[in-house]
Amino acid sequence: MTGTGSATADKSMTPEEVVGRLRSGMTLGIGGWGSRRKPMALVRALLRSEITDLTVVSYGGPDVGLLAAAGRIRHLVAPFATLDSIPLEPHFRAARESGALTLTELDEAMFMWGLHAAANRLPFLPVRAGLGSDVMRVNPQLRTVTSPYEDGEELVAVPALRMDAALVHLSRADRLGNGQYLGTDPYFDDLFCEAADTAYVSCEQLVETADLAKAGPPQSLLVSRHSVTGVVETPNGAHFTSCVPDYGRDEAFQKLYATTPWPGFAARFLSGPDEHAYQSAVRAWHEEQHEHEEQQKEEQR
Numbered sequence: 001m002t003g004t005g006s007a008t009a010d011k012s013m014t015p016e017e018v019v020g021r022l023r024s025g026m027t028l029g030i031g032g033w034g035s036r037r038k039p040m041a042l043v044r045a046l047l048r049s050e051i052t053d054l055t056v057v058s059y060g061g062p063d064v065g066l067l068a069a070a071g072r073i074r075h076l077v078a079p080f081a082t083l084d085s086i087p088l089e090p091h092f093r094a095a096r097e098s099g100a101l102t103l104t105e106l107d108e109a110m111f112m113w114g115l116h117a118a119a120n121r122l123p124f125l126p127v128r129a130g131l132g133s134d135v136m137r138v139n140p141q142l143r144t145v146t147s148p149y150e151d152g153e154e155l156v157a158v159p160a161l162r163m164d165a166a167l168v169h170l171s172r173a174d175r176l177g178n179g180q181y182l183g184t185d186p187y188f189d190d191l192f193c194e195a196a197d198t199a200y201v202s203c204e205q206l207v208e209t210a211d212l213a214k215a216g217p218p219q220s221l222l223v224s225r226h227s228v229t230g231v232v233e234t235p236n237g238a239h240f241t242s243c244v245p246d247y248g249r250d251e252a253f254q255k256l257y258a259t260t261p262w263p264g265f266a267a268r269f270l271s272g273p274d275e276h277a278y279q280s281a282v283r284a285w286h287e288e289q290h291e292h293e294e295q296q297k298e299e300q301r
Contacts, residue, residue: 010175014229015045015275017201021230022165023156024048027055029161029170029196032241034061035084035249037181038299039169039202041237041275043067048273059111059159059187061241063212066270067089069262073101077161083254088260110158115188117160118195126155166196170223171239171246172215173203177228179221180212183244186222193227200279204246206233207246250290253282 020026031039043063053074058064060081067073069091069142081092106114109129117125126145136156138141147153168189171182179201181189193199201223212221232292235241240250242255257265269281 003250006260008176011177011228011231012206013200014155014233015042015202015232015234016048018050018167018230018232019045019051021198021200022049022051025053026049026051026164027057027162029163029166029192030056030058030063031166031187031192032061032063032238033059033185033187034080034082035086035241036061037062037187037189037238037243037256038154038167038241039167039200039234039237040239040241041234042167042169042200042202042232042277044270044275046072047270057163057192058166059108060067060092061090062089062254065257066092068092068095068101070266071100075102075104076102077111079106079111083258085249085251086254088295091262092163105135105138106130106158106173106176107133110135110156111161112188113158113193114161114193115191117158118162119191122160124157124159127158128155128158130158161195162197164198166192166199168192168199168223169202169234169243171204171243172207172212173201173205173223173231173233174207174209174212174225175231175234176209177201177223177225177231178209178212179203179223179228179231180216181220181222182216183242184247185222190222190224190227193223198229199223199227200230201228202232202234202237204233204235204237204243206231239279239282250282253285256285 055075057077058079064081081089107129113125145156145157168239170179240253242249
């Protein structure tokens, strides 16, 4: 179980305080899925630090892309790296093709059971997923086990995906570390928190504990305080990924991210001192796009 101190402690932090707890060389889990509900404000705070040489564990999206483009990832454990509406994360692809990082690619189900194994403090879990596929060929370190029962079935022994720290983003949270999702999919954020030595939850809004029960059904209370080290209020903190129902994916900005050379994108949007600077830069870009569209309409009249 994650060491989090008193169950009644106020665990609220800033993004910078979270990053101050991280170190180069760590194994870092990042929740969400593809370009959906990623803890992007925390990733951006990480980019403003000097932390590098990371092993990243993720259902990869722009979190992987940003960190790969900035040269912060040594090794990636993932079943994919996608922007969803853009099938392949371009900066991940560039890093992989250039050999800038190494990769352990697991089937999506294998990845999930690796999280389950770590959350339950088991060294591995046996699964059928991966058998008969190239997953076993590209990961020669994977082993199989034989069932000790009469069936004698051969299964893949998926190793536990233990992490030093995990970052996840949820819709709501209280200051104790209880976290709630209000969208249709919990992804596996609870497993990330339980599989890591420390876990940090960013959220759209910090609310009183009693208000969590009012906002959604009991099963929406995804993350429990016992597995959370710190909680951060970051409105729009999943941008440019989605955080349903608060907002959808910013498709226009995601397209800009995917098609703009990294130095130019980083200089305009990631060179500021804090998350406020990023959000301001994004608003300015959208205003420019709106003005350009209005100008085009005028010219067509």
